[in-house]
Amino acid sequence: MTATIYTGAQVRRLRRFNTGGAIISVITLLGVIFWAFPIYWALATSFKPEQDIVRPGLDLIPNSFTIEAYAHVLLNTNIGIWYLNSLVTSGAVTVLVILMSAAAGYAISQLDFPGRRVLWWLILASFMVPIPALIVNHFVLMAEFRMLNKWSGVILPQLLAPVTVMIYKQFFDSVPRDFREAAVMDGATEWQLLFRLYLPMNWGITTALAIITFIGAWNAFLWPFLAVTSERMMNVSVGITQVTDAFGVKYARDLSSAILAGLPVALVYLIFQRRVTQAIMLTAGIKG
Amino acid sequence: MASVELQSIRKKYGAVEVIKGLDLSVDDGSFTALLGPSGCGKSTLLRMVAGLEEITEGRALIGGTDVTHELPAKRRVAMVFQSYALYPHLTVAQNICFSLSLAGASKSVQKEKGDRVARLLQLEALMDRRPAELSGGQRQRVAIGRALVRDPEVFLFDEPLSNLDALLRVQMRLELAKLHNELKTTMIYVTHDQVEAMTLADRIVVLDKGVISQMGTPLDLYNHPANRFVASFIGSPGMNFLPAVVRMQPSGLHAGFEGGAVMKLTPRATPHFDGGQKVEIGIRPEHVTLTNPGAGQIDGVATVFEQLGNTSYVYIDTGLGQIIVEADQSVRIHPGDRLGLTLDPARAHVFDAKGTAWAEAQ
Numbered sequence: 267m268t269a270t271i272y273t274g275a276q277v278r279r280l281r282r283f284n285t286g287g288a289i290i291s292v293i294t295l296l297g298v299i300f301w302a303f304p305i306y307w308a309l310a311t312s313f314k315p316e317q318d319i320v321r322p323g324l325d326l327i328p329n330s331f332t333i334e335a336y337a338h339v340l341l342n343t344n345i346g347i348w349y350l351n352s353l354v355t356s357g358a359v360t361v362l363v364i365l366m367s368a369a370a371g372y373a374i375s376q377l378d379f380p381g382r383r384v385l386w387w388l389i390l391a392s393f394m395v396p397i398p399a400l401i402v403n404h405f406v407l408m409a410e411f412r413m414l415n416k417w418s419g420v421i422l423p424q425l426l427a428p429v430t431v432m433i434y435k436q437f438f439d440s441v442p443r444d445f446r447e448a449a450v451m452d453g454a455t456e457w458q459l460l461f462r463l464y465l466p467m468n469w470g471i472t473t474a475l476a477i478i479t480f481i482g483a484w485n486a487f488l489w490p491f492l493a494v495t496s497e498r499m500m501n502v503s504v505g506i507t508q509v510t511d512a513f514g515v516k517y518a519r520d521l522s523s524a525i526l527a528g529l530p531v532a533l534v535y536l537i538f539q540r541r542v543t544q545a546i547m548l549t550a551g552i553k554g
Numbered sequence: 555m556a557s558v559e560l561q562s563i564r565k566k567y568g569a570v571e572v573i574k575g576l577d578l579s580v581d582d583g584s585f586t587a588l589l590g591p592s593g594c595g596k597s598t599l600l601r602m603v604a605g606l607e608e609i610t611e612g613r614a615l616i617g618g619t620d621v622t623h624e625l626p627a628k629r630r631v632a633m634v635f636q637s638y639a640l641y642p643h644l645t646v647a648q649n650i651c652f653s654l655s656l657a658g659a660s661k662s663v664q665k666e667k668g669d670r671v672a673r674l675l676q677l678e679a680l681m682d683r684r685p686a687e688l689s690g691g692q693r694q695r696v697a698i699g700r701a702l703v704r705d706p707e708v709f710l711f712d713e714p715l716s717n718l719d720a721l722l723r724v725q726m727r728l729e730l731a732k733l734h735n736e737l738k739t740t741m742i743y744v745t746h747d748q749v750e751a752m753t754l755a756d757r758i759v760v761l762d763k764g765v766i767s768q769m770g771t772p773l774d775l776y777n778h779p780a781n782r783f784v785a786s787f788i789g790s791p792g793m794n795f796l797p798a799v800v801r802m803q804p805s806g807l808h809a810g811f812e813g814g815a816v817m818k819l820t821p822r823a824t825p826h827f828d829g830g831q832k833v834e835i836g837i838r839p840e841h842v843t844l845t846n847p848g849a850g851q852i853d854g855v856a857t858v859f860e861q862l863g864n865t866s867y868v869y870i871d872t873g874l875g876q877i878i879v880e881a882d883q884s885v886r887i888h889p890g891d892r893l894g895l896t897l898d899p900a901r902a903h904v905f906d907a908k909g910t911a912w913a914e915a916q
Contacts, residue, residue, distance in 0.1 A: 442639070
């Protein structure tokens, strides 16, 4: 092993670099505190007794811990049903978005049919329209279809996902033509090409897109809030707004329900961190 | 096994015609090489046989059945791609059995057929590996295995050895030759490497700009090229071409070179000979011998001397251009040496202004 010998100038440069690094680290740390403090505050508050919360003063560390708020939310609200609704609607949105986007991306990328270019431009154009701009149309449509207060009504408008179609098309475009031709020689149909070749060859992308679609659907608020008025059909993100008390605001209960609502997504993120980052990069147009 | 017949085949991409009305008959059980430079249409032709490319005009018959509009999988042909196209997410066994799996064959049938192919190609130890874990030669064998498992009547190879290093290429060439001897299946092999074509094929079809320039056995093409293109394409190093004027003299046909040198040509059929015709004399490096300056027909100066161990090549600058000579391995030449060259008139080829070879008299 050889020891690296630095000259005086190099040492000074390294020192300067380290000073710069330290400054950046401090700024990053401040950013982390700024970002994480509300989460910590919510978490800490949710474990405080209600009288401690409303007492003047800033108790960064709770004086006494209680799980009363969590117990109340879990035992006295419909949070179990809200979880189920969220799970079903988010799961369905994820599966359907992935299937439809993969099929659409494959068709636009690989098949030759009249109107392909027009269809592609329409998908690109739809990407330019913000979903909230369509929300009134969606509401009228779902009302006419008698789908309000139903899982289908929550799911259907969330299936518009031009970005995932674009990402799939982009990835399918980059699959070398020889693979397709070899499979065609082997007797593959278009469905077999999609499900046995193109999707498995881009499995990482599918996983990443599925995770980010699920997180998006779980966290969706505006549309599920409009589409459902019955408390038993609410998603957890909407249901937590129902955790109110006849005697006024109960901060611990509100925050504990919010934490319970966000917990599954936080877990998904922690488990699939790398894939989520990849998906965010993909949807931002950076090929991961 | 089946024959392949292409009748008046044309392929157009918009206004560009790539294959220009081509007729080709490939015998049952033969090994035919489609040889030509890049862009000559050889791969397009192969892909039309495979069904991967639509035929603009004409008919393709496999085993006597018209397959012009048939799907690739229904043609009973299998293709080995230049890139091997092994599915990266599948193991070797799954790659080999992919077509069987698509067709819904049972696991036991897949295993039985997969094992048979693996034994034939010595892939038994690699069956659980993925393509990324294989060497170039192993990938090549898996690609052949994938074609083999379908029991095709015709094998199509699209430059299958071009991604391998020189040593492996020779080895795989040998294995392909053995495979053909064993299976006796019709094989059509696309290559731009004349050595591959010469060593593997029992018939070579030389393509030039979408038309067949010549077809025949490897030795036919080597010894009797129909035109300058074939003469220059077959053989390495290539044939020497020397501008000359042919004249009929009382003693027979003579080629006169610039500078006064004359070479008597062997009797040839000269249908349109009108005397004083400008031609090119083609002669292969092994048909030129080195001699002392002034003792041969042409003199020149050596520029490069290559020793290959079993033989040597001397590059000589002459008044007629550069001439390559194949010399004995014991010969020692230094750049700058002045040499005489003797051309073997019996092995000289005469090409007219259009590049067509004058046929030798029977």
